[in-house]
Amino acid sequence: MKKLTPAVLKQRSECIRNFYTERGRMPSFSEIGGLVGLSSKSSVFKLIERLEKEQSLSRDVNGRLLPGPMSHPLRVLGSVEAGFPSPAEEELADTLSLDDLMVKNRQATFLLKVSGDSMSGVGIMPGDMVIIDRSLSPKSGDIVVAEVDGAWTMKRLKKSGENIVLVAANPNYKPIRPKNELKIAGVVTGVVRKYQ
Amino acid sequence: MKKLTPAVLKQRSECIRNFYTERGRMPSFSEIGGLVGLSSKSSVFKLIERLEKEQSLSRDVNGRLLPGPMSHPLRVLGSVEAGFPSPAEEELADTLSLDDLMVKNRQATFLLKVSGDSMSGVGIMPGDMVIIDRSLSPKSGDIVVAEVDGAWTMKRLKKSGENIVLVAANPNYKPIRPKNELKIAGVVTGVVRKYQ
DNA sequence: ATTGACAGCGAACGATCGTTCTTCATATAA
């Protein structure tokens, strides 16, 4: 048999990962055999042993398979101006999942697409999606989604004593002082934007 | 025994869902028993049958458990100015995972923290994280991370024939015309920002 | 040509899986 190249190993690892993202669970050894083209479970067993050593796979406390170190890993590197990392540095870097990073309380969280440029001054552009947490109590300085006098807007909340003002981050918009009621739907905890 | 109230049913369902989000896989029947406090697998079996009918759980083609309809759900709602949705609308809305939304090719993707305000004109602020895909071939108009004449920067790429220019989105920065070499590390496919 | 390492196959093992059945206790209805 030919040598098992890293390329082949990676391809097989991706087969397994694809199964996980598509089906929401890890495949069994027999299923992995079918995915990568191995008719013996023991061959799969050896494959898994390898992938474990390479950290592209891990196991539960109970010995069950898990995708990657945990959850959906994304490499996090340094800052742009600090220089670009070498492959060696990458291996040391932390990994995380966007979901875990951005969402604390999944039950109370949802996404909202932004239209209008009232917050473009702080980098929230039309077309962006904002992550909103309903469970947080809004503090002064937070960006909130609120219903003021019948209309829904996204603005920055400013409290000074009893005085409450909603301020846009664009000088073209005037601060709003709610006359009657102010219903705050949630606090903006993050922004995501997708190019292409 | 007392009647099995919908509240209890929901609580047990959430126990299972929590296990999934924490551990990345569905629990076995015995494990579910431990989670919700049932010492018999057959009791768990009946519980699962119920949850299946209530659509709060589903099964594989192979009969394996799946969390809910599918994947890590995040509600996606309409745009801010279109008005805020009622609870009824929420249930109909699509759900998605941030990871699936933002990352196509996980192997070639990583995150980079932005420092400097050279791209603040397009809403990429200092402290934001950009999602970079190494596998994409940079096209004119893309925002790229590149090494020009020894220094790493994030700029917008402009090609016109053989002419290549890197343009900042901040008028304080002058366009860069790479003299010697231009190494493009990857294309920015998204931006995420986290408040608090 | 001989050797050794490696990739894969196939059989067999105990363990655990999900399922079914029977039994028991209790709450509700007649």
Place this chain on the structure above:
DNA sequence: TTATATGAAGAACGATCGTTCGCTGTCAAT
């Protein structure tokens, strides 16, 4: 009261799981 429905327990089942062992064949170095 008695009767019935319901929730849970427990035993037993075949099926599948992950694991181990021994074997074959091929590539590469000696």
